[in-house]
Every structure is written in C-alpha cells, then in structure tokens.
Amino acid sequence: MKIIGVDAATWDVIKPHRDELPNFDRLMKECDYKTLTVDEKPKSAAVWTSIFTGKTQAEHGHQDFIVDDELQRRSDIDAEFVWEKLDDRIDVRVLQVPAVAPPLNWNTDYEPEGFGLSSDPEELEQDMNQLLEKSKQVLGDDPDLFAVVFMQLDRISHFYWGDDIVLEFYRKMDDALGELLEYYDFDSDEPLIVLSDHGFAEHGEGTSPNTTGRDTKGRNQGRPPRGCGSHGQQPRHRRVPRPRRRRQEDT
Numbered sequence: 376m377k378i379i380g381v382d383a384a385t386w387d388v389i390k391p392h393r394d395e396l397p398n399f400d401r402l403m404k405e406c407d408y409k410t411l412t413v414d415e416k417p418k419s420a421a422v423w424t425s426i427f428t429g430k431t432q433a434e435h436g437h438q439d440f441i442v443d444d445e446l447q448r449r450s451d452i453d454a455e456f457v458w459e460k461l462d463d464r465i466d467v468r469v470l471q472v473p474a475v476a477p478p479l480n481w482n483t484d485y486e487p488e489g490f491g492l493s494s495d496p497e498e499l500e501q502d503m504n505q506l507l508e509k510s511k512q513v514l515g516d517d518p519d520l521f522a523v524v525f526m527q528l529d530r531i532s533h534f535y536w537g538d539d540i541v542l543e544f545y546r547k548m549d550d551a552l553g554e555l556l557e558y559y560d561f562d563s564d565e566p567l568i569v570l571s572d573h574g575f576a577e578h579g580e581g582t583s584p585n586t587t588g589r590d591t592k593g594r595n596q597g598r599p600p601r602g603c604g605s606h607g608q609q610p611r612h613r614r615v616p617r618p619r620r621r622r623q624e625d626t
C-alpha cells in the first residue's frame with residue numbers, strides 16, 4: 376500500500392489547472408476522488424495525527440506543533456500511530472508525517488530543511504527534491520506499506536498565497552507525484568491513497584464548514600479491475616478563486 380500526503384493541497388488550485396498538472400489530472404481520470412471534510416481544527420499537526428492514528432482530536436489530544444510555547448514531541452501525543460501497531464513482519468516505511476516538528480519517520484531517516492517549517496522558497500524546493508529522492512530510494516525497496524507527506528505546499532501557501540509561486544509549487548509537486556507514481560502499478564490491486572489534511576483559502580486553512588479550505592484528495596482501496604478503481608464522484612466545491620496574497624498565520 377502506498378500513501379502520498381500533500382499537505383494543504385486544494386481543489387481550488389488543482390481543478391482549474393489540470394492541464395498544467397498532468398499527474399493530478401491522471402489520478403482524477405483513473406481513480407476515485409472526493410472531498411473529505413474536516414470537522415475539527417484544520418491544523419496540520421492535529422489532522423495528520425488523526426489520519427494516522429484513527430482518533431479524533433479530542434481522543435488524541437494533540438493540537439499543534441507548539442502548545443503553550445512548548446515544541447511538542449511524539450511522547451506528548453497520547454495515541455498509537457498505525458505503523459507502531461503493525462506486525463514487525465510487515466515492512467513499513469514512513470517518511471515525514473508532520474504530526475510534530477521535525478516530522479515523524481519510521482524505519483527510515485530523513486531530516487528536512489528548516490525543521491520542516493521553512494518559509495524560504497529555495498529551501499522548500501530543495502526539501503521537496505531531497506524528499507522525493509529519499510522516497511524513490513525507499514520505494515525501490517518495495518516496502519509493504521509506504522507513506523510520505525510533502526509539506527511544502529502548506530508552507531508556500533502560508534507565505535505566498537496569491538503569488539504565482541504557489542502554482543509553480545503545485546507544478547513541482549505534480550512532477551514529484553509523477554516520479555512517485557512510476558513505482559505504482561495502476562493495473563494492480565495495490566491500494567494507493569493520495570490525500571491532504573486540509574485545503575487552503577485566503578484566510579488560511581479554513582475552519583468553518585463552508586470554506587473551500589478543507590478539500591482532501593482521496594483514493595480508493597485498490598478496487599479491481601483497474602487497479603485504482605472506477606471514476607469518482609464530483610467534489611463538492613465549485614468555487615475557483617485565484618489565490619490572493621495573505622498574511623502568514625500559523626502552521
């Protein structure tokens with residue numbers, strides 16, 4: 376099973392630019408996709424923790440990277456991540472799940488630029504490239520479960536929403552996605568999930584049920600016969616604003 380996380384990816388950018396994002400486009404054509412709704416605070420650290428523990432924020436109690444001026448650690452999260460529960464005989468490799476900063480790895484190592492919280496485009500691009508190379512190296516070992524999360528769109532959206540560089544980073548992410556998908560056989564039954572923890576909007580990640588900032592890209596569970604399943608339902612959101620500049624808020 377392969378899981379590729381793209382932090383803060385939103386349909387509001389992907390859908391109107393499908394012709395420039397051929398790999399997102401391919402996934403939308405060949406796989407199921409939909410919008411998931413986040414009912415709780417769309418904070419990266421909390422949502423990724425929910426995704427990979429199966430617990431709500433109330434259950435795992437983890438709110439953010441920093442709480443009361445204290446940088447949170449794995450030991451501050453009162454829940455087990457899925458990779459911690461799986462049998463040792465399953466080859467599980469996890470790269471850069473941003474539940475804490477720096478992000479969590481499992482059975483592999485990677486150190487992000489700027490602690491995973493950089494705001495510098497050059498550093499973010501470098502980080503994306505390095506994480507891609509590391510991912511390919513790990514995928515080359517053909518693990519039973521592979522999970523990686525790319526945080527760079529979240530960072531760039533926070534600092535540059537409204538600038539052309541945001542779409543530029545979506546293109547870079549699309550290229551990276553294309554390279555990762557070379558390790559996935561679309562004719563197989565292997566599950567592939569490409570998802571985000573929340574979307575993005577002018578005011579940030581989006582906290583109310585009506586914002587477009589909570590779009591999440593989902594995949595099927597290896598439904599035969601086409602490997603990645605039949606065509607999906609339409610996403611709920613139609614509004615396609617051009618990203619506009621906004622101030623940095625939190626992560």
Ligand SMILES: [Zn+2]
Pocket residue numbers: 382383418419420529572573626
């Ligand atoms: Zn996020």
